[in-house]
Amino acid sequence: MQKYNIFTKYHSVLITNQPLKTLDIEDKQIIQCNKENYLEIPFSQLLKETPKKKSVIINVLDMNIDKVFFECTKHYLFVQAAGGLVRNDLNEILFIFRNGKWDLPKGHKEIGETIQETAIREVQEECGLTDLVLKEKLGLTYHVYYMNGRKELKETHWYNMTTKTMELIPQKEEGIEKAQWIGEDKIDEIIANSYLNLQNLLKENKLF
DSSP states (O other), X not given: OOEEEEEOSSOEEEEEOSOGGGSOOTTEEEEEEOTTTGXXXXXXXXXXXXXXXXXXXXXXXXXXXXXXXXXXXXXXXXXXXXXXXXXXXXXXXXXXXXXXXEXXXXXXXXXXXXXHHHHXXXXXXXXXXXXXXXXXXXXXXXXXXXXXXXEEEEEEEEEEEEOSOOXXXXXXXXXXXXXXXXXXXXXXXXXXXXXXHHHHHHHHTTOO
């Protein structure tokens, strides 16, 4: 099975060849995509940001799922980023607070970097940590947004990381108001005020 789950500010568009009976389809718009109706699907409309818009499931039946993903996102500039879910020795998780939302530290990939190097560098810069240990990959997220008058599709690679450092230094020049260790007792409250793509990533990894 293969899937792409693309998030906007308000909803998601899941492109998958997984059988519908195995998916949560409640209160979602279902689009059956096949070779016969492919050209009739209004792909350019599906990612428009509209408050209270229903999430969409594009059920791909007899086509290359990568082609459907391309049609949905071809008008967006593709950018790559990486970040981390960092735990300390108390098993607390590092969150940052920026633009009114809680998030995990992440940032854009620079020329010449591997995606793993990007993940480490961005967490170091945003939170002041210097002893990070990179662990296994946590997952991959996609989200679309408007930046400087253009539409962007960000592909973010997430890694598990550990640190023994407790002191955090938020990168104020990047708009980070707080960097904070969050324990299990507070995790639900923090995630409730986070972005949809992050909520999905953490839910898929059974972190709440």
